[in-house]
Amino acid sequence: MPANPQLNANGELQHLLSIEGLPREILLQILDTAESFAGVTEREVKKVPLLRGKSVFNLFFEASTRTRTTFEIAAKRLSADVINLNIAVSSQSKGESLLDTVANLSAMQADLFVVRHASSGAPYLIARHVKPHEHVINAGDGRHAHPTQGLLDLYTIRHYKKDFNRLTVAIVGDVLHSRVARSLIHGLTTLGVPEVRVIGPQTLLPVGVESLGVRVFHDMRAGLKDCDVVVMLRLQSERMDGALLPSAKEFFKNYGLTADKLALARPEAIVMHPGPMNRGVEIDSSVADGPHSVILPQVTFGIAVRMAVMSIVAGN
Amino acid sequence: MKLLIKGGRVVDPASGRDAVGDVFISEGKISAKTGTVDRTIDAKGLVVAPGLIDLSARLREPGHEYKATLESEMDAAVAGGVTSLACPPDTDPPLDEPGLVDMLRRRAKALARARVYPVGALTVKLAGARLTEMTELAEAGCVAFSQANAPLADTQVLWRAMQYAATFGFPVWLRAEDVWLAKGGVAHDGEIATRLGLAGIPAFAETVALATILQLARATGTRVHLCRVSTALGVEMLRAAKQEGLPVTCDVGIHHVHLSEMDLGYYDSHCRLEPPLRSQRDREALAAGLADGTIDCAVSDHTPVDEDQKQLPFAEAEPGATGLELLLPLALKWGAERKLPLAATLARVTSEPARVLGAPSGRIEPGAPADLIVFDPQAPFRVMPETLKSQGKNSPFLGYELAGRVRATLVAGNVVFES
Numbered sequence: 001m002p003a004n005p006q007l008n009a010n011g012e013l014q015h016l017l018s019i020e021g022l023p024r025e026i027l028l029q030i031l032d033t034a035e036s037f038a039g040v041t042e043r044e045v046k047k048v049p050l051l052r053g054k055s056v057f058n059l060f061f062e063a064s065t066r067t068r069t070t071f072e073i074a075a076k077r078l079s080a081d082v083i084n085l086n087i088a089v090s091s092q093s094k095g096e097s098l099l100d101t102v103a104n105l106s107a108m109q110a111d112l113f114v115v116r117h118a119s120s121g122a123p124y125l126i127a128r129h130v131k132p133h134e135h136v137i138n139a140g141d142g143r144h145a146h147p148t149q150g151l152l153d154l155y156t157i158r159h160y161k162k163d164f165n166r167l168t169v170a171i172v173g174d175v176l177h178s179r180v181a182r183s184l185i186h187g188l189t190t191l192g193v194p195e196v197r198v199i200g201p202q203t204l205l206p207v208g209v210e211s212l213g214v215r216v217f218h219d220m221r222a223g224l225k226d227c228d229v230v231v232m233l234r235l236q237s238e239r240m241d242g243a244l245l246p247s248a249k250e251f252f253k254n255y256g257l258t259a260d261k262l263a264l265a266r267p268e269a270i271v272m273h274p275g276p277m278n279r280g281v282e283i284d285s286s287v288a289d290g291p292h293s294v295i296l297p298q299v300t301f302g303i304a305v306r307m308a309v310m311s312i313v314a315g316n
Numbered sequence: 317m318k319l320l321i322k323g324g325r326v327v328d329p330a331s332g333r334d335a336v337g338d339v340f341i342s343e344g345k346i347s348a349k350t351g352t353v354d355r356t357i358d359a360k361g362l363v364v365a366p367g368l369i370d371l372s373a374r375l376r377e378p379g380h381e382y383k384a385t386l387e388s389e390m391d392a393a394v395a396g397g398v399t400s401l402a403c404p405p406d407t408d409p410p411l412d413e414p415g416l417v418d419m420l421r422r423r424a425k426a427l428a429r430a431r432v433y434p435v436g437a438l439t440v441k442l443a444g445a446r447l448t449e450m451t452e453l454a455e456a457g458c459v460a461f462s463q464a465n466a467p468l469a470d471t472q473v474l475w476r477a478m479q480y481a482a483t484f485g486f487p488v489w490l491r492a493e494d495v496w497l498a499k500g501g502v503a504h505d506g507e508i509a510t511r512l513g514l515a516g517i518p519a520f521a522e523t524v525a526l527a528t529i530l531q532l533a534r535a536t537g538t539r540v541h542l543c544r545v546s547t548a549l550g551v552e553m554l555r556a557a558k559q560e561g562l563p564v565t566c567d568v569g570i571h572h573v574h575l576s577e578m579d580l581g582y583y584d585s586h587c588r589l590e591p592p593l594r595s596q597r598d599r600e601a602l603a604a605g606l607a608d609g610t611i612d613c614a615v616s617d618h619t620p621v622d623e624d625q626k627q628l629p630f631a632e633a634e635p636g637a638t639g640l641e642l643l644l645p646l647a648l649k650w651g652a653e654r655k656l657p658l659a660a661t662l663a664r665v666t667s668e669p670a671r672v673l674g675a676p677s678g679r680i681e682p683g684a685p686a687d688l689i690v691f692d693p694q695a696p697f698r699v700m701p702e703t704l705k706s707q708g709k710n711s712p713f714l715g716y717e718l719a720g721r722v723r724a725t726l727v728a729g730n731v732v733f734e735s
Contacts, residue, residue, distance in 0.1 A: 125627070
């Protein structure tokens with residue numbers, strides 16, 4: 001196995017590609033740094049000069065509004081220049097290869113690439129080919145990883161629960177196709193959460209998922225029992241009726257989060273969702289908007305977490 | 317032209333002979349008689365063995381000349397000690413017409429390097445619907461019929477194709493993979509694919525298809541050669557089929573004997589192969605099955621791919637690895653790891669594939685074609701793009717040090733490579 005491509009020779013974060021393989025100290029460094037930025041976002045002048053003069057290229061080979069926007073806000077609050085490229089509709093359709101696109105942008109003096117791509121591993125390919133002073137942040141690759149989402153989930157859990165060492169966390173729904181689930185699982189196990197559960201039908205759980213350190217439940221009620229944190233995953237509409245699931249209605253019946261099922265979790269449990277939500281498919285509106293929901297704070301924390309990652313990776 | 321290969325360690329896997337001696341060559345054949353010779357090759361300290369016979373090497377002609385040409389790949393073959401190779405029909409257009417096969421054989425013959433045995437397409441355009449004109453193709457030189465890696469989803473067509481081939485005694489070469497179970501997959505469906513977020517091809521995609529093929533072989537009496545077995549259960553099923561007396565043979569890709577899903581590392585697209593690299597347990601079963609003879613031979617499954625098609629995210633990269641020049645060193649490495657005698661190791665890439673092909677080569681005995689190699693089994697070399705003659709530099713072994721260098725390759729008594 002080659003050396004961890006995310007770390008430089010001194011063991012510092014050179015790129016953020018996946019939470020897997022990152023030492024606990026680096027995860028905590030990111031969360032602590034994010035905490036220090038949380039204040040910035042509430043000030044009147046919401047800027048710090050940590051990335052002044054640096055160019056951040058948002059390379060989105062796959063459509064996204066929320067993630068791209070929060071990266072853009074985070075970069076601007078760090079005083080960086082931000083260039084958004086929606087490559088799904090530009091050079092790729094003209095046949096330019098991924099690496100040619102990156103080489104061209106690199107010639108425009110990029111410092112940081114924020115990459116989203118539909119193919120698992122694409123950010124690794126880019127990271128292998130960028131110049132030593134350039135950095136890559138994975139903003140979601142295929143079903144592999146979405147490390148900044150995982151980190152903002154960890155941040156949210158720490159914010160509400162303080163301590164990772166006594167928690168039971170359940171992740172519910174389409175784990176098979178979810179980069180969010182994979183990143184969060186690695187983060188939770190690295191930070192010492194004693195019980196991580198995944199809940200879903202066999203068709204939506206990847207083979208050997210137990211090897212990631214999780215307990216598998218097919219019965220949502222059993223899986224939610226005494227949970228401190230419930231993370232609902234988005235179910236893509238193209239997967240709602242076919243060979244994976246018969247219908248959204250039946251999915252909701254078995255795996256949708258309702259107030260009645262949530263009552264099985266601990267009374268002070270929090271409910272998370274990476275967004276965008278399908279109300280009435282994976283989560284009932286009364287829960288999404290209810291007292292246990294921390295779904296909107298997640299979005300706010302996401303900005304501070306992305307500021308932290310960008311400043312640690314590319315700051316002077 | 318008369319030649320003498322003098323003083324080498326002569327290893328003939330067909331007879332098990334392994335002793336220092338001389339090999340005389342006359343009129344392109346191995347000769348028992350001695351006499352004055354035109355040339356003597358000093359093989360002292362080197363091994364003299366039959367040239368390698370590779371049952372799967374893509375030469376990329378016609379249609380994929382930007383990936384490789386007949387010239388480049390025939391150079392690679394003889395540099396790797398491969399004196400005969402079977403090329404699968406997945407060219408562009410596929411080898412589904414006698415004219416194409418004829419042209420390929422003429423071009424290969426004009427180059428006067430390795431012998432080329434074309435494998436004809438089983439169905440027109442490899443589309444899995446209509447049978448090819450197999451007797452015409454056989455007359456043009458096809459030695460067997462295959463779908464290569466193209467799917468044949470319609471089992472009725474498969475059944476009919478096997479019946480038809482059996483009518484004329486043509487062998488059918490098939491890779492066992494259920495097209496529906498493998499749909500969309502790019503890696504072995506296991507823990508590594510789960511971690512990397514790659515769509516999986518389950519092991520039972522192979523065994524389900526294998527069960528179908530074995531049933532049809534039993535029903536039709538077709539001589540079937542199974543290509544690129546990749547799973548432990550697949551090996552087990554083939555062992556049982558052979559014990560039952562079914563006329564089946566099989567091969568394994570030499571990369572699959574050495575590598576597993578673990579080698580994907582951080583999305584190394586050189587490890588994107590068809591079939592996918594499977595678990596370590598599967599790899600161990602393949603290495604053991606090749607040793608005990610359940611798997612008849614090892615092949616390079618040589619697939620030159622250009623850099624542009626490999627410098628892509630794993631799932632988008634074109635599958636395949638270059639292999640003609642690595643077949644010998646990787647076979648030697650496997651034999652050494654299993655502590656096999658050299659003759660037993662070489663049998664898997666010489667006499668056994670010759671038996672599958674029905675070729676007269678692959679042996680050192682009077683009257684056999686003088687397709688021979690002289691090699692140094694210990695000579696180390698580092699696999700580097702610039703040391704490979706193949707136009708395809710795509711190897712999971714780039715940067716590795718391997719042992720086994722060919723010093724001379726003879727085809728029909730002509731020295732076609734020397735180093």
